[in-house]
Amino acid sequence: MLSAKPYLQSACIRPDAAIDYDTYPYNIPAIRELGRLEFHPDVTFFVGENGSGKSTLLEGIALALGYSPEGGTRNFQLATAGSESSLHKVLRLARSYRAPKDGYFLRAESFFNVATYMDEVGYLDSYGGKSLHARSHGEAFMALLTHKFQGKGLYLLDEPESALSPNRQLAALAAIHRLVEDKSQFIIATHSPILLSYPNAKIIQFDGGGLSEVAFEDTEHYVVTHDFLNNYRDRLQRLLAG
Ligand SMILES: Nc1ncnc2c1ncn2[C@@H]1O[C@H](COP(=O)(O)OP(=O)(O)OP(=O)(O)O)[C@@H](O)[C@H]1O
Numbered sequence: 001m002l003s004a005k006p007y008l009q010s011a012c013i014r015p016d017a018a019i020d021y022d023t024y025p026y027n028i029p030a031i032r033e034l035g036r037l038e039f040h041p042d043v044t045f046f047v048g049e050n051g052s053g054k055s056t057l058l059e060g061i062a063l064a065l066g067y068s069p070e071g072g073t074r075n076f077q078l079a080t081a082g083s084e085s086s087l088h089k090v091l092r093l094a095r096s097y098r099a100p101k102d103g104y105f106l107r108a109e110s111f112f113n114v115a116t117y118m119d120e121v122g123y124l125d126s127y128g129g130k131s132l133h134a135r136s137h138g139e140a141f142m143a144l145l146t147h148k149f150q151g152k153g154l155y156l157l158d159e160p161e162s163a164l165s166p167n168r169q170l171a172a173l174a175a176i177h178r179l180v181e182d183k184s185q186f187i188i189a190t191h192s193p194i195l196l197s198y199p200n201a202k203i204i205q206f207d208g209g210g211l212s213e214v215a216f217e218d219t220e221h222y223v224v225t226h227d228f229l230n231n232y233r234d235r236l237q238r239l240l241a242g
């Protein structure tokens with residue numbers, strides 16, 4: 001039987017697009033060497049060093065799908081207005097014959113949003129609680145996953161782990177799995193080794209050479225975290241001695 005998933009099958013840059021590879025975002029190796037990026041029917045992870053282009057590509061895909069740059073919530077509208085790249089205009093997306101019934105674009109809790117928070121600090125302080133703010137963000141995200149996401153959806157998430165404790169990251173993984181079993185597809189930019197362990201997934205590594213598929217245990221996230229936790233006294237000694 002023909003499967004409705006993946007709703008989003010692949011992305012490439014239109015061959016007829018006039019592109020200046022010396023300017024942002026086309027000067028980012030991962031964008032320049034995008035080729036034809038094929039998505040996993042369940043979960044596709046974007047991993048890579050800070051600045052390697054994960055958010056740029058995720059946002060380009062989201063905008064090409066019709067999301068607004070501020071994401072599925074309106075909280076960050078001011079911070080992001082006008083800062084999006086032109087990538088979405090030149091992306092060609094291949095989609096399923098069946099459209100998802102639900103969807104969400106969750107922006108990263110970083111970079112743009114730091115500015116928003118800076119703006120909001122006065123307001124937050126007058127209410128006496130940064131930690132309340134941080135905690136409420138984690139809880140808000142879990143509520144999003146478990147209540148707002150309806151299933152049969154296409155969900156684009158940028159660093160969803162940023163507000164979550166390790167236990168909540170495990171809970172998020174279980175929630176993602178339940179949604180996958182209910183015919184959902186995810187594209188997730190992440191630095192979380194916990195999320196990356198999800199088995200029904202394809203991990204796309206962003207680096208100076210462009211994009212490549214990588215196994216979970218070969219990701220830097222797994223290797224570095226695993227090594228550090230197993231040898232942290234020794235690693236710390238060396239790190240701090242320098
Ligand atoms: N509006 C912009 N104009 C010019 N350069 C930008 C703009 N936004 C991002 N960049 C640059 O593009 C590169 C990729 O940024 P991007 O946010 O996509 O990285 P990322 O892989 O998501 O990183 P992180 O893991 O830190 O979130 C970075 O070098 C960044 O400084």
Ligand SMILES: [Mg+2]
Pocket residue numbers: 054055056108158189
């Ligand atoms: Mg990012």
